[in-house]
Amino acid sequence: MSCTTCMPRKPWDLSFLAEPEEVAPLRRIMRLHLGLWGLYEVIDAAQLCVSELVSNVITHVGRGTPTTLAVSMKSSRLRIEVHDPDTRALPMLIAVDNDAENGRGMTLIDATADCWGVQLLADRKVTWCELGTGLTTCGGGSADPRVAKAHGWLDLHSGGKLPPPAGPSRFKVLAAEETAITAITDLLHWLRAQGCDPDEVLDRAQTRCEAEWHVNPRQ
Numbered sequence: 001m002s003c004t005t006c007m008p009r010k011p012w013d014l015s016f017l018a019e020p021e022e023v024a025p026l027r028r029i030m031r032l033h034l035g036l037w038g039l040y041e042v043i044d045a046a047q048l049c050v051s052e053l054v055s056n057v058i059t060h061v062g063r064g065t066p067t068t069l070a071v072s073m074k075s076s077r078l079r080i081e082v083h084d085p086d087t088r089a090l091p092m093l094i095a096v097d098n099d100a101e102n103g104r105g106m107t108l109i110d111a112t113a114d115c116w117g118v119q120l121l122a123d124r125k126v127t128w129c130e131l132g133t134g135l136t137t138c139g140g141g142s143a144d145p146r147v148a149k150a151h152g153w154l155d156l157h158s159g160g161k162l163p164p165p166a167g168p169s170r171f172k173v174l175a176a177e178e179t180a181i182t183a184i185t186d187l188l189h190w191l192r193a194q195g196c197d198p199d200e201v202l203d204r205a206q207t208r209c210e211a212e213w214h215v216n217p218r219q
Contacts, residue, residue, distance in 0.1 A: 009037045011072035018057040018065040018084070026050050026069060033071065034078075042078055042131045045112050049129050052108050053082040056127065061086045076135040077114065081128040087120050091127050154179050 014029065016022050027047040034043045050069065057067050061084050068083040091106045109116050109129050116129035158179045188198040 009073045013070035015068045018067045049080050057084045060089045077130040079130050081126050083124050083126050085124050087125045
């Protein structure tokens, strides 16, 4: 599998006032960002979700409401959030007639997204939805570029025999683990040959890794 699926896709957000004329520019911005991320297949669905989430704020919270659109990747899913300051007007699914002009917003979200929900915070609510992208992230589910780099290095070290990370498999996990152990063992021999203390290097690497995991627990 190409590790282009592990390209950096940094979270971004945009603050605006909830007005009908803001919907079209937000849709264009979403299309632009997803194009840069290579997520062409979910552009239409993401634009629909943005339209409906923002329209929901306009309709049920009020025009001119300070609102924020936040977009990020959650594993292989695209997560779209709309933040607004009203914690009372909660989105909900309602039954509507086929010819009804209003009330379809969350129904469309429910039909389009893999999942959606509402998170209540002290000063705002967050209405969110997630779309499956079809990506298989490198390293068994991590989008950390260093995981992709390590997978490529281990694959090279194994002579191209490292199983691809796509799909859960106990055999793949064990094979990858054995490849990593062999590579680490070779590195320890190399360090010792250079006059270094392998135990000290391992301790330093473990300390650094644990510190980074503490800052970014999802890595």
